[in-house]
Amino acid sequence: MISWIHKNTNYLTFISGVLLLLAFTAYLYGAMGVRDAALIGATFTAGVPIAIKAFQALRMKAFSIDLLVTIAVVAALFIGEYVESAVVTFLFLFGAYLEARTLKKTRSSLKDLLDMAPQEARVLRDGGTQMIPVEEVIEGDRLIIRSGEKVPVDGVVASGNGEVNEAPVTGEAVPAAKQVKDKLFSGTMVDNGYMEMTAEKVGDDTTFAKIIELVEEAQEAKSRTQIFLDRFANIYTPAVAGVSVLVYLITRDLHLAIIFLVIACPGALVIGAPVSNVAGIGNGAKKGVLVKGGDVMERFAKVDTLVFDKTGTLTKGKPEVTDIYPTVDLTVEELLRLTAEAETISEHHLGRAVVKKAEASGVSLKKDPQAAEVIKGSGIKAEVDGRTLTAGNRQLMEREGIILSNEAEKYAEAREKEGNTVVFAAVDGKLAGIFSIADQIREEAEAALTELRKSGIRRMVMLTGDNRHTAELVADKLGLDAFHAGLLPEDKVKYVKQMQEDGHKVAMAGDGINDAPAIATADIGVAMGEGGTDISMDTADVVLMADKLKQFSHAYSLSKVTIRNMKQNMVFAVGTVIVLLAGVLMGEVHLASGMLIHEASVLLVILNAMRLIGFRREKEESTAAGRPVPAA
Missing domain, CATH: 1.20.120 (Four Helix Bundle (Hemerythrin (Met), subunit A))
Incomplete structure (x- = not known):
C-alpha cells in the first residue's frame, strides 16, 4: 500500500x-x-x-x-x-x-548524455558484418561506422576517413576530420564518411562511459556549504517545533503556533545549495568541462593562482622533429631508428614526436624494446639491438654520466634560443645525437588567460621540465607572471606547496604522467582531457575534454557564478522566512497564504539556479596563432 x-x-x-x-x-x-x-x-x-x-x-x-x-x-x-x-x-x-x-x-545534461550513449555496433566477424549490442564489443574488434552513425567504443581509425562531431565528449560542435590512426571516442557522431576502426576501450572503460560516471558522481557529491546546511536543517527543524510549542505556551493561540510551525520550514534554504551545484555541473558537462562535485566548484571559485605545465597545456602538445644532429659516426636514419624504437614505450609528447618522425620517414620500427625504463620528467632508457639507448634532457645525461662536448652544448643552446626543445640521445653511454623538437602555443591561449585575469586570477606561473630559453619564450609571449624551467615532477610539487604556504589558492593544469603529483597537490587539479593521460584525468578535480584553454576560462567563471548563485539562494530563502514570520506576528500572514508563499520561494530558488544551465562565458576575442615554441 x-x-x-x-x-x-x-x-x-x-x-x-x-x-x-x-x-x-x-x-x-x-x-x-x-x-x-x-x-x-x-x-x-x-x-x-x-x-x-x-x-x-x-x-x-x-x-x-x-x-x-x-x-x-x-x-x-x-x-x-x-x-x-x-x-x-x-x-x-x-x-x-x-x-x-x-x-x-x-539534471537534463546527464539525461542528454545518457540518450547519446550508443546502443549497437557493426562488427566484422566470421567473414561478415554483424549488428551486436555495444556491451558485447571486445578489445581488438574491427568495427564499421558510416555517415549518421554513432561511434560505439573508443579506438583508432584503421581505414577510411570522415568528419566526426565530438560535441558529446569535448563540447565542441565543429566536426573534426579523422583519418587512419586518429582517435575515435564512444558517443560521437560521424557526420559524413566511412571508417573502419579497431576497438581499444570498451564497456565502462570508454571515455564517454567515464564522463557519464563522473557527472553522476559529481551531481550527487555535496559542497561544504550544502553539508553545513544539511546539518543546520537537522538542528533548525526540531528547534522550530520547540519554538512553536513555546509560542503556544506564551500566547495560548494554537492557530498562531501552527502557522509559525509551517512558515518557518527551511525548504528553500535546504534546497538552494544542491540545486545550484547540480545546475552548474550540468552546464559544465554540456560545454565539455567535467567538475567533480560541489566541493570542487566551491574550492575552484576561491583560486587566485594558476600554475600551468607547458607542453600540451599552454602549447598544442603536437611537437614535430625539426632537426636531427648526429654527434658520432651514425647516419641520421640509424640514429632516428634506434631512438624511435626506444621511445615507443614513452607516453610523452617528445617521445611520440620522435616515433612519428620515424614512421613518416618510412623507418621500420620494432616495438617493445628490452629493459625499458621511463624516467619521469627526464627521459627513457632501453635495450635496442643489444645496445643501451638513453634519450632525454640534460639532467638525465648528467645522471647517467654521459658527457656533453662543448660543440654539442653550443649547438643545443642555439637550437633552444630559436624556440626548440632538445632531446639528447646516447648509445652505450656516449652522446650519439641531438633531436630538435618544436611545438606551437595554442591559438586560444592568450585570450583565455586574459579572460581568466578578468575573472579574478591574480597570478599565473608556468612550471616545465623544458629548458630556460624555451620556457622564457612562452612566458613572454603569454605575459605570465613567472616561470620555472628544467623541473622534475617532485620540483613541480615543491613549487606548488610553496605557493600554498604563501597563502595562495592554487590550481594546477597539466596533461601528463609527470604532472599528476602536482595536480594532486594543488587545491584544484585541472587535466587537459583529450590529449591527457588517464592518470592525470583520474587525479584531477576538473577535466577539460576538448583540450582547450578556453574551457579553463569557462570552468573558472562557472565556479564563480555557481557559488554566487548559491549565496543568492541562501539570502533569498532566509529573507523569505524572516518576512513571513514578521507577517505572522503582525497578523498579516495566515497558514494557507504562508504556505503558498513558502512553496513559491522554493520554486523561485530552483528557477534562479536553472539560470546556470544557460550560462555562457563572455565571448573571447580571437587571437592569432603563436610562433613555434618547444615542447616538454
Whole structure:
C-alpha cells in the first residue's frame, strides 16, 4: 500500500485539487456540509503521502519538513480549520511536484548524455558484418561506422576517413576530420564518411562511459556549504517545533503556533545549495568541462593562482622533429631508428614526436624494446639491438654520466634560443645525437588567460621540465607572471606547496604522467582531457575534454557564478522566512497564504539556479596563432 501511494502521489495531488474545487463550488452554493466533507477528503488524500514520509524519516531518526507539516495539519483539523488543512497539504504536494519537475530540468545534461550513449555496433566477424549490442564489443574488434552513425567504443581509425562531431565528449560542435590512426571516442557522431576502426576501450572503460560516471558522481557529491546546511536543517527543524510549542505556551493561540510551525520550514534554504551545484555541473558537462562535485566548484571559485605545465597545456602538445644532429659516426636514419624504437614505450609528447618522425620517414620500427625504463620528467632508457639507448634532457645525461662536448652544448643552446626543445640521445653511454623538437602555443591561449585575469586570477606561473630559453619564450609571449624551467615532477610539487604556504589558492593544469603529483597537490587539479593521460584525468578535480584553454576560462567563471548563485539562494530563502514570520506576528500572514508563499520561494530558488544551465562565458576575442615554441 505504501509503495502504491509513493508511486501515485501525483494522482493523489490531482484528486486533492479536484476536491478543493468541489469544496469551493459547494461554498458558493451554500452547501457547507459538502464543503467540509470535500475539504476533509482533500486533507486526507494529500496528507497521507506527507505523513508516510514523515514517519519514514522519524524511523531514520531524521526530523523532516514533512513532520512539521503533518503536525500542523493534524492540529488544524483538531481546531476545525479545514480550509487551511486542505490548502496546506495540497500546496505542499503540488509544490513538491513542481520542484521535482524543475529539478529534473537541472539534471537534463546527464539525461542528454545518457540518450547519446550508443546502443549497437557493426562488427566484422566470421567473414561478415554483424549488428551486436555495444556491451558485447571486445578489445581488438574491427568495427564499421558510416555517415549518421554513432561511434560505439573508443579506438583508432584503421581505414577510411570522415568528419566526426565530438560535441558529446569535448563540447565542441565543429566536426573534426579523422583519418587512419586518429582517435575515435564512444558517443560521437560521424557526420559524413566511412571508417573502419579497431576497438581499444570498451564497456565502462570508454571515455564517454567515464564522463557519464563522473557527472553522476559529481551531481550527487555535496559542497561544504550544502553539508553545513544539511546539518543546520537537522538542528533548525526540531528547534522550530520547540519554538512553536513555546509560542503556544506564551500566547495560548494554537492557530498562531501552527502557522509559525509551517512558515518557518527551511525548504528553500535546504534546497538552494544542491540545486545550484547540480545546475552548474550540468552546464559544465554540456560545454565539455567535467567538475567533480560541489566541493570542487566551491574550492575552484576561491583560486587566485594558476600554475600551468607547458607542453600540451599552454602549447598544442603536437611537437614535430625539426632537426636531427648526429654527434658520432651514425647516419641520421640509424640514429632516428634506434631512438624511435626506444621511445615507443614513452607516453610523452617528445617521445611520440620522435616515433612519428620515424614512421613518416618510412623507418621500420620494432616495438617493445628490452629493459625499458621511463624516467619521469627526464627521459627513457632501453635495450635496442643489444645496445643501451638513453634519450632525454640534460639532467638525465648528467645522471647517467654521459658527457656533453662543448660543440654539442653550443649547438643545443642555439637550437633552444630559436624556440626548440632538445632531446639528447646516447648509445652505450656516449652522446650519439641531438633531436630538435618544436611545438606551437595554442591559438586560444592568450585570450583565455586574459579572460581568466578578468575573472579574478591574480597570478599565473608556468612550471616545465623544458629548458630556460624555451620556457622564457612562452612566458613572454603569454605575459605570465613567472616561470620555472628544467623541473622534475617532485620540483613541480615543491613549487606548488610553496605557493600554498604563501597563502595562495592554487590550481594546477597539466596533461601528463609527470604532472599528476602536482595536480594532486594543488587545491584544484585541472587535466587537459583529450590529449591527457588517464592518470592525470583520474587525479584531477576538473577535466577539460576538448583540450582547450578556453574551457579553463569557462570552468573558472562557472565556479564563480555557481557559488554566487548559491549565496543568492541562501539570502533569498532566509529573507523569505524572516518576512513571513514578521507577517505572522503582525497578523498579516495566515497558514494557507504562508504556505503558498513558502512553496513559491522554493520554486523561485530552483528557477534562479536553472539560470546556470544557460550560462555562457563572455565571448573571447580571437587571437592569432603563436610562433613555434618547444615542447616538454
